[in-house]
Amino acid sequence: MQLYNKLSAKEREALLEEAGEDRLTLSFYAYAKIGNPELFRNHLFIAWDQMDVLGRIYVAHEGINAQLSVPARRFNEFKKFIDEIYFLENVRLNIAIEHDIKSFLKLKVKVRKKIVADGLNDDTFDVTNKGIHVDANRFNELINDPNTILVDMRNHYESEIGHFQGAITPDVDTFRDSLDIIEEDLKDHKEDKNLVMYCTGGIRCEKASAYYKHKGFQNVYQLEGGIIEYTRQVENQQLENKFIGKNFVFDHRRAERISEDVIAQCHQCGKACDTHVNCANEACHLLFIQCEECAEKMDNCCSTDCKEIHALPYEEQKALRKGKGASNKIFKKGRSEVLRYKQ
Numbered sequence: 311m312q313l314y315n316k317l318s319a320k321e322r323e324a325l326l327e328e329a330g331e332d333r334l335t336l337s338f339y340a341y342a343k344i345g346n347p348e349l350f351r352n353h354l355f356i357a358w359d360q361m362d363v364l365g366r367i368y369v370a371h372e373g374i375n376a377q378l379s380v381p382a383r384r385f386n387e388f389k390k391f392i393d394e395i396y397f398l399e400n401v402r403l404n405i406a407i408e409h410d411i412k413s414f415l416k417l418k419v420k421v422r423k424k425i426v427a428d429g430l431n432d433d434t435f436d437v438t439n440k441g442i443h444v445d446a447n448r449f450n451e452l453i454n455d456p457n458t459i460l461v462d463m464r465n466h467y468e469s470e471i472g473h474f475q476g477a478i479t480p481d482v483d484t485f486r487d488s489l490d491i492i493e494e495d496l497k498d499h500k501e502d503k504n505l506v507m508y509c510t511g512g513i514r515c516e517k518a519s520a521y522y523k524h525k526g527f528q529n530v531y532q533l534e535g536g537i538i539e540y541t542r543q544v545e546n547q548q549l550e551n552k553f554i555g556k557n558f559v560f561d562h563r564r565a566e567r568i569s570e571d572v573i574a575q576c577h578q579c580g581k582a583c584d585t586h587v588n589c590a591n592e593a594c595h596l597l598f599i600q601c602e603e604c605a606e607k608m609d610n611c612c613s614t615d616c617k618e619i620h621a622l623p624y625e626e627q628k629a630l631r632k633g634k635g636a637s638n639k640i641f642k643k644g645r646s647e648v649l650r651y652k653q
């Protein structure tokens with residue numbers, strides 16, 4: 311039984327280019343009780359590997375969270391397979407609008423403690439007591455209501471390049487941080503206002519809405535399927551689009567453009583720009599926004615230090631990294647004192 315990727319990302323990329331066939335980028339999640347996540351993981355890997363499915367999937371005792379790329383011609387087979395898993399039958403599949411055959415280059419199914427790193431102690435509240443799910447049409451009505459407080463449940467680097475008009479966008483690095491900040495800001499309106507929340511695909515709101523209800527908020531709503539599903543419904547039903555800019559996504563496309571507005575700025579020169587990149591110095595890898603001119607000037611790096619390291623022969627770079635571990639903010643997303651326009 312083969313339970314790992316036989317191909318490297320590069321080999322896979324070449325194969326995908328050669329085949330040139332249509333692929334669908336999609337995501338789904340479900341909270342469910344999974345007794346043996348390892349076994350479930352192997353079951354998924356074997357089936358999906360055969361179907362040529364690629365992606366990043368997290369499996370835990372609490373459920374599954376999957377981001378995938380599926381060959382279009384095998385979609386029915388894929389759908390049939392997941393419909394046969396009782397807690398995934400008719401699960402909503404968020405299908406991306408922009409199609410990119412190379413959105414994922416490997417199939418990674420990982421067993422985790424949780425499907426979302428939310429930092430919450432779930433035993434303290436009832437996670438099934440969720441907010442009211444609303445579709446795009448109802449969501450638009452709600453956010454036109456002056457009695458509504460609209461909250462973006464994503465992190466700063468996500469809302470920075472795109473968000474709903476009028477939303478509160480907490481300047482936070484983690485989901486856990488935003489929960490407390492929002493609660494503190496809104497504590498006087500637990501009963502009289504509508505608390506309406508949204509995130510990328512809806513999964514973060516599943517927990518957040520239950521958390522706020524536990525904290526005493528009376529009128530809690532969440533956007534069903536998140537920004538991804540909203541955009542689809544807006545297109546299909548010709549609704550007014552209230553999202554400006556880009557939707558940050560977690561595959562290598564990094565974002566989907568929803569409206570033509572560019573609401574962010576290059577972190578190095580300050581001019582209008584909403585293209586996220588990772589610093590080319592592999593020891594840094596900082597996620598930040600960089601315009602084309604700065605990319606050229608800085609050799610795709612975040613700082614002159616990184617530029618110097620990046621210019622060294624690969625072996626020397628490796629020697630420099632040795633024993634340094636993650637000292638260079640590898641896991642720090644989107645903030646650094648070296649960035650003039652984002653700290």
Ligand SMILES: [Zn+2]
Pocket residue numbers: 576577578579580581600601602603604605
């Ligand atoms: Zn720039």
Ligand SMILES: [Zn+2]
Pocket residue numbers: 589590591594595596611612613616
């Ligand atoms: Zn850097």
